[in-house]
Amino acid sequence: MNDELKAHREPLGDIVAAIHRATATVAVLSFVGYGVAAWLxxxxxxxxxxxxxxxxxxxxxxxxxxxxxxxRWRSADDLRARAALExxxxxWQGRSRRAVLLEVDAWLRKEGSKHD
Known part of the structure; x- marks a missing residue:
């Protein structure tokens, strides 16, 4: 992980948490849709x-x-989060989003365990 991302530890944590929540919401809504389809x-x-x-x-x-x-929408008003998103x-240029997010998530988990 590059040093530019490491400089944005706190906003990155919020961004990754928002991405996880959104992913869970999309999955739940999709499977509810599958349930409705089965019922229909x-x-x-x-x-x-x-x-x-x-x-x-x-x-x-x-x-x-x-x-x-x-x-991105959740952190539109926060300047620190905007810099972290940039x-x-x-x-992400030249790499997959998933690979970068997995790397950032692993780094945040490791950093979080240092501060506990």
């Missing part, structure tokens, strides 16, 4: 069930993009 299927409305299941699947496939945009975006 067994209620005799297979075409509507297929439509709901398809929309739920597409919504679930968008979770990486949605979760980052959610974190550092994250520079780190």
């Amino acid at each position: 299927w067994f209620s005799g409305q297979p075409w509507l069930a297929l439509g709901v299941a398809t929309v739920s699947y597409l919504f679930f496939r968008l979770y990486p993009v949605l979760s980052v945009h959610w974190a 550092a994250l975006e520079r780190a």
Whole structure:
């Protein structure tokens, strides 16, 4: 992990937490959609069930993009968080978002255990 990201420890923690919350929310909503689709299927409305299941699947496939945009939206007013997001975006150039976020998350967990 680069030093530029390490300089933004506190806002990065908030950003990663927001991304985790958004990811969990998208997953829960997607699986609720799958449940509604199953209920519709067994209620005799297979075409509507297929439509709901398809929309739920597409919504679930968008979770990486949605979760980052959610974190961006949540921290739009905080200047420190904006600087941390800009550092994250520079780190994402040439690397996958998932790899960078996993690295940042592991580093934050390690740093958090040092301060406990």
